[in-house]
Amino acid sequence: MARQAARKAERDDPAAAGPGQVKLGWLGGTVGYYLRTAQEAAFEAFARRANGADARPWRFAILALIDANPGITQGDLAAAIRRKTSSLTPSLDQLVRQGCVIRARAQADRRAYALTLTAKGKASMQALLASAVEHERDLDRLVGRENRADFIRILRRIAEGLAQKPGRPNRGERTE
Amino acid sequence: MARQAARKAERDDPAAAGPGQVKLGWLGGTVGYYLRTAQEAAFEAFARRANGADARPWRFAILALIDANPGITQGDLAAAIRRKTSSLTPSLDQLVRQGCVIRARAQADRRAYALTLTAKGKASMQALLASAVEHERDLDRLVGRENRADFIRILRRIAEGLAQKPGRPNRGERTE
């Protein structure tokens, strides 16, 4: 019975063990499939880790990026996490409402907002950072210390190499 | 003007170049951040590649998995892509409606469905496979042939190592 319950959980819970007996076929030799499953697993693991702190998807990244770039505009912040500004607005609204972020008109361009963290925002970031550090330690253990730098380098190459090139062709650089 | 438009596109389009001048700070040394951005870039690149074929998120994986495991049940299929069966139902409904997949009651357990591909389903899979092969070639180029096997191995370790262990503690690690 406990046995059966465990089997059910293993089958039914998508966060569970994984494919098991299922043959992955061509997919199993693929970077794409594992890139996705690894990312999802890592993402969920971080959310579990940060349980208690509010760990919504990009919250930590947003706080960390504002911290690293005080006065950053919403457009630049959106670009850094590859989202539209309109997608960012609700998250920032929440952060402002919570007193974590200050939205001040940029002096140079009064259409733009300059974002900065409040003390509370820094504290919230620190709390998430603690989870993130542990999470990275987990990842390190799995990646292997000696592979870490190479692994990150490859991920960066993928992110940059496959990014949608807006309009312009792929490397000849002539902007037509 | 073309210049300004390009700058706007680069700022506004989340699929564009990337952070640019933005300092990533701690995030920039992190596996997590690049794992996510790389996965998203790869995912979007595949969708672009398969443009024309219906490349909705897991469609190719679903078809490929049914092909590799004829008669697979919906529960096992859901587990392989780490989703709930209820999340899979709409996709399968569509595939059945399109005449790509046959849902037949399993003889062993008449509650379950045994899934198989029709000729049309195989054809649809082949079309997506062509895009997937090209896509993997792109990834190979970025990953580097000599790194590919290690890279996949690491991704697998992450996916398996960080998967939610249902109930039971983490392999002897005290749950504190």
Add this chain to the structure above:
DNA sequence: TATTGTTATACTCTATAACTATA
């Protein structure tokens, strides 16, 4: 005219819970 950001709106994906049919 172009650009920054907001608002309104819609869409996709996923999960939870209640349910049916079978075991």
Add this chain to the structure above:
DNA sequence: TATAGTTATAGAGTATAACAATA
């Protein structure tokens, strides 16, 4: 009672388009 799968429903997260304010 337990399990396979469906249905109804709700909630994230994101995008597009129209808009206001500023450049």
